[in-house]
Amino acid sequence: MENSSTPYTNSVFEQPWFLDVVTGNGWQEIKVEEKGEVIGRWAIPFDGKKISMPPQTQTLGIWLKPGLKVSKQKKVIGELVSRLPRTRSISIMLDPSNEYFLPYRWLGFNVYPRVTYRFNDLSDIDEIIKKYDKTVKKNIRSAQNKGVKIIEDENVDNLYNMLEATFRVQNRKYPYSKELISNIFQAAKEHGSGKILTAVDSNGNVHASSLFLYDERTCYYLISGADPEFRSSGAQTLLIHESIRFASTVSRAFDFEGSMIEGIETFFRRFGCEPAVYYEISKKSFFGEVKDILKPRIKRLIGYKM
Known part of the structure; x- marks a missing residue:
């Protein structure tokens, strides 16, 4: 990808120059346009086998043109999902601006809430x-x-x-x-x-x-x-x-990059910041789902901090 910037982003994580670094240029850009205007964009990391979050990347998309009605958001989300590369494994953290998560459920994704902490x-x-x-x-x-x-x-x-x-x-x-x-x-x-x-x-x-x-x-x-x-x-x-x-x-805002670890969450919260919910969407094979269920349990058994 060309090392440039784009206005169609929710955060710095969705900029081409950042994605070039963290994916080794292994990403794709999907856009939905209407009358020559971009109304939806999704930057997708894809290594040829799976779609997953690159290192040191908190969230990725979806960017939607501000002011779109809910019915239009649903349509744009559906179109972006339909254009994803073919893969059996998808796991993406959506930007907190993506509050309307139901379309992902209807499209067959598992949806999990996560929390970060912010001064807005x-x-x-x-x-x-x-x-x-x-x-x-x-x-x-x-x-x-x-x-x-x-x-x-x-x-x-x-x-x-x-x-x-x-x-x-x-x-x-x-x-x-x-x-x-x-x-x-x-x-x-x-x-x-x-x-x-x-x-x-x-x-x-x-x-x-x-x-x-x-x-x-x-x-x-x-x-x-x-x-x-x-x-x-x-x-x-x-x-x-x-x-x-x-x-x-x-x-305008400061994001602590929230953690699901209790001690870290307590440390951040003492600064008086506000919780912000964002969503992980995933769709995996049966064995991939079983692995995700067992992985945190095994970590707890061996004393791994989560």
């Missing part, structure tokens, strides 16, 4: 900060008192080290390569859509680091890692606080 209006940062609970405010003060500063990073070295440290304490290996993370960051920088912020102390120790992906609508807390040695420093809380300040200068 960053226009008054002081009002945002007032929503922080006492633990968040305490951790911010603690980090500041310990001399922790938030700096802008120009490469992924500190970030990747923090990602590896985060997974190492769980006896796991970070699943994505440094090259992929670097490519995402470089492409985002080239398009004015990415920034890395890192928490360091006066001795040069790195406490935490995060990569943010953004456009004028939403800034996403895309990737984050922290050194377990400095877990009590409050640095990660301070980093998020400063990232929300930054987000208010470039986007």
Whole structure:
């Protein structure tokens, strides 16, 4: 695909330049037009066998022209689905703007709700900060008192080290390569859509680091890692606080990239953000469905954090 931008998107994840990086150019674009005007678009990752979410991608489509009546939405969704590549396995996370999920059920998809957390209006940062609970405010003060500063990073070295440290304490290996993370960051920088912020102390120790992906609508807390040695420093809380300040200068909303893990959900919620529901749609073979049912149960049995 050509490395360009398109206006027919719900988020930065649906831009051609981002999809080129995370899919290795393995994606297709489906459009529905009416009288020469695009009224529906779906960017579909397809590796020749299955349609599934690429790494570091929260949601993908469907983009619908604003203001379409429900009956028209249903028709456009049906037409987009009919044009999907032939495959026995589909699993896609829809953007939160896709509230009308019934057509997918009627078209044979399983539909599962998921939750992210957001500040939907960053226009008054002081009002945002007032929503922080006492633990968040305490951790911010603690980090500041310990001399922790938030700096802008120009490469992924500190970030990747923090990602590896985060997974190492769980006896796991970070699943994505440094090259992929670097490519995402470089492409985002080239398009004015990415920034890395890192928490360091006066001795040069790195406490935490995060990569943010953004456009004028939403800034996403895309990737984050922290050194377990400095877990009590409050640095990660301070980093998020400063990232929300930054987000208010470039986007209208801030998305924490919500988690289904209870501890992470609790951490995010303490900032006073609002839950936002989005939907996963899937359609798989019988054996694929059985695998999806058994996979989380097996993970729980072996103590894998979900």
